[in-house]
Amino acid sequence: MARPATWGKFIVVDGGDGTGKTSVIDFLKEELKGGDILFTREPGGTGSPLAEEIRGVVLRKRDERVFAETELMLFSAARLQHVGNFVLPALRRGNHVISDRFSSSTIAYQLYGNGRLDLQKFFDNLDRVATSGCVPDLYILLDVDSEEAMRRRHSAGATSRFDERELAFHKAVRAGFLETANRFPRSVIVDAGKSDADVKQNVLDEILKFLN
Ligand code: TMP
Secondary structure, eight states: OOOOTTSOOEEEEEEOTTSOHHHHHHHHHHHTTTSSEEEEESSSOTTOHHHHHHHHHHHSOOSSOOOHHHHHHHHHHHHHHHIIIIIHHHHHHTOEEEEEOOHHHHIIIIIIITTOGGGHHHHHHHHHHHHTTOOOSEEEEEEOOHHHHHHHHHHHOOOSTTTTSOHHHHHHHHHHHHHHHTTSSSEEEEETTSOHHHHHHHHHHHHHHHHO
16 A cells, blocks of 8 residues: 655565674664664564563573464564554654564564465464555565575574574575565565675665665
């Protein structure tokens, strides 16, 4: 659904664990500070303490089995709080919003990673409610070979239930991301195997080109 021209633009930067997304986002925050661009992240998000609490719940390592459906509902609940309390009000005020991850991560991790494409309809129904139809105006995917991403994760140290999953899981997540990138009106796949400086500059250039 097209938004009024006075609204800000919604930009999502996404990618698997070990693609260097966090350092790219830190770079963007520094380069773009002082403008009308607001930063947020998922799971959790600026402007929603409840979504941030759900982040802690859903990322914590656990001994009990966590069902794919449970994950879908938790990520979607956090997203609803985040979109309703922060993303849509900010866009409506005319601010641009850059989100570190969005629904595309749920498709990649919970559906493709978990091998649960049978949950696509269930997810679509939840996502419609969670996002109120808010899709990224610009979607930037950081993509790198899964073995290389695994090496990077190992040297950084795994921090959540997801980044310590096996290589096959992360390969499926990567396939999910690549598939999903095509669904957005405008998407850019950045080769995150290049040097750190090149990747950061590449992402910044894409955002500036889109906004100007
Ligand atoms: P982060 O490391 O980018 O903060 O993300 C935390 C982890 O949460 C990461 O391993 C990916 C995972 N995740 C999902 O599995 N589904 C989702 O919908 C989101 C937003 C993140």
